[in-house]
Amino acid sequence: MANVIDALQERGFIENMTHEDELYAQFESKPVTCYIGFDPTASSLHVGSLVPIMSLAHMQRAGHRPIALVGGGTGLVGDPSGKTEMRKMLTIEQVEENALGLKAQLSRFIRFGEGNALLLNNADWLVPLKYIEFLRDIGRHFSVNRMIKAESYRMRLDSEEGLSFIEFNYMVLQAFDFLTLYDTHGCRLQMGGSDQWGNIVAGVDLVRRMRQAQTFGITFPLITTSTGAKMGKTAQGAVWLDADRTTPYDYYQFWINTDDPDVERFLSLFTFLPMAEIRNVGGLSGAERNAAKSVLAFEATRLAHGEAEAVDALRASEKMFGARRISPDLLKSSTIPREGGDQSDDAVPTTVITADQIEGGIPAFKLFALAGLADSSGAARRLIQQGGAYIDGARVDAVDQRIQRSDFKEMQLSLRAGKKRFHKLLLQG
Secondary structure, three states: OOOHHHHHHHHOOOOEEOOHHHHHHHHHHOOOEEEEEEOOOOOOOEHHHHHHHHHHHHHHHOOOEEEEEEOOOHHHOOOOOOOOOOOOOOOHHHHHHHHHHHHHHHOOOOOEOOOOEEEEEOHHHHOOOOHHHHHHHOHHHOOHHHHOOOHHHHHHHOOOOOOOHHHHOHHHHHHHHHHHHHHHHOOOEEEEEHHHHHHHHHHHHHHHHHHOOOOEEEEEOOOEOOOOOEOOEEOOEEOEOOOOOOOHHHHHHHHHOOOHHHHHHHHHHHOOOOHHHHHHHHHOOHHHHHHHHHHHHHHHHHHHHOHHHHHHHHHHHHHHHOOOOOOOOOOOOOOOOOOOOOOOOOOOOEEEEEHHHHOOOEEHHHHHHHOOOOOOHHHHHHHHHOOOEEEOOEEOOOOOOEEOHHHOEOOEEEEEEOOOEEEEEEEEO
């Protein structure tokens, strides 16, 4: 089988790895079991989690066995990595509920079940631990001097809040996860974000000390846009994989609004399209570059939400912005429809209002707040004052402009906030 490490390198997934030569040899010789931990602090993952998710999917496609480890146990402690203050403590019930949501999203990308990937919860072995035995058997292999030099701890030690004792245990617990997965599933590789380097190396070292076995670690770079912004963060907050938090249409719009310099890189990271096709995108400009963005948006939405939702989001986008011609030769492995459709706008976020709500007219700012295009009435007023509010394509000039029933064409209105956020209002009664 082709070496998946080369494929991940080519696509931009790898920042650091331990024991590089031995790691390559491991993947050349036989299938490898690998794992990544996912923090269950919410019931949904977001776009910032896609690099780890896609890396596990690439591993599975290359014939290896991925383990998605839900941190049900470590989630009760809280990872200090990358944080300047202590995380909110969760109950066991909250962690279990969140874990169910994560499994549903991960299942879009990774095949679970007999003979396929594993979904495990480290609460199964961390919660029953006996403290004195754990300190004697595991804790004695850790040097406090080395631990406090780790970047994840240094940031907290230098912060005003400091580092709590419960969080100080996190590195030891994560290392124990690696040892447990090595013992129970023959797991040889742990992967994670660049902020996890110290925790991953600690796990590699623990397995070596206790089992005299070689294991490995890979970290991913922090993905930022060409402007330096953190990937997956927008002015409206995180872009979630849960359709109830970020609709498939809004998810599609996030990707189609990718900056030009990022298109080729994001196609490499966030789709499974062949690199031979993706490399051709680098020289495109104008309409052809925009068509490539449509393919990126379609493929990313298809992976997260399914083919039907991706097609609906594409058609809704065409309804709002016009269809883009997509050449048969552009990223030809994509399943994106290349001919115009009926341009249904069913996927555009929609709110139903009653005739009673607009009796006598309703101020424009209240409509934008009602539709969720502004977080509050005050924010809606500022949006209008700054010239960023539109109704049926016309700019709203006054915050108290009254919208009447007669303004609804065919019982609906199209609202827009800025250049990219749309909402449809349907009038009932």
